[in-house]
Amino acid sequence: MARSDARLKTLPEEIQAEMWRLRIAPVDDEGNPAQPADGAAWSQERVRQWLEDVHSVSTSSGAFSEWERWYGVASRLRGAKDYADDIKSLLKSRDPKMEVEQLDAYGDLAFRKRALDLDDAELFAEMRKIGQRDRHLDQQKEKLSQNDRRIILNEKKAARYDAVKDAAESTDDLTPEERLEKIREGLKI
Numbered sequence: 001m002a003r004s005d006a007r008l009k010t011l012p013e014e015i016q017a018e019m020w021r022l023r024i025a026p027v028d029d030e031g032n033p034a035q036p037a038d039g040a041a042w043s044q045e046r047v048r049q050w051l052e053d054v055h056s057v058s059t060s061s062g063a064f065s066e067w068e069r070w071y072g073v074a075s076r077l078r079g080a081k082d083y084a085d086d087i088k089s090l091l092k093s094r095d096p097k098m099e100v101e102q103l104d105a106y107g108d109l110a111f112r113k114r115a116l117d118l119d120d121a122e123l124f125a126e127m128r129k130i131g132q133r134d135r136h137l138d139q140q141k142e143k144l145s146q147n148d149r150r151i152i153l154n155e156k157k158a159a160r161y162d163a164v165k166d167a168a169e170s171t172d173d174l175t176p177e178e179r180l181e182k183i184r185e186g187l188k189i
Contacts, residue, residue, distance in 0.1 A: 008059055008067035015055060020071055022047045044068070076115075084111035160187055 008016070022031055026039040031050065042050070048064055051057045059067075087110040088103045163186025167179060174182070 007057065008063060009070065011055070011057065015051075016071060019047055019051065020075065022050065023068065080111050080114040083114045084108070163187075
């Protein structure tokens with residue numbers, strides 16, 4: 001069974017961004033941006049009612065609360081990623097010869113610093129999960145690379161074996177010295 005907040009998470013990004021804006025920014029009675037003195041963020045109930053009236057999406061307060069928690073973390077992650085991408089772009093513009101790995105390391109550092117600056121334990125925990133997943137993917141890539149090297153070596157061994165076997169079993173009229181030379185050539189493959 002699908003999670004009750006899944007429907008909200010799959011709404012188009014524009015609708016989700018509008019829901020978030022209505023919940024966190026001062027707005028007037030029609031939902032238009034307003035100065036703090038002229039409006040306030042809408043309550044969860046009011047945003048849920050707006051969502052039903054405007055987009056025909058009905059949701060429970062629990063599902064909406066879970067969406068809010070998720071969207072807040074996702075929004076901060078996007079902000080930290082954008083910040084890291086900006087740092088990487090700046091570094092790349094100053095030093096076009098900088099290695100990709102070095103840029104990525106600086107970007108990762110900027111991403112982590114941004115989360116720490118926000119003093120957001122939930123965001124930091126999410127980043128740890130992402131980091132663990134990335135390390136796991138790197139380990140899997142290394143294993144695949146090692147397997148590729150083993151396959152290449154085994155293919156070379158098989159080619160040598162076939163060449164030596166063919167030379168040893170050859171029915172050509174070869175002298176023993178010629179046969180030995182063919183076997184040596186097969187071992188060089």
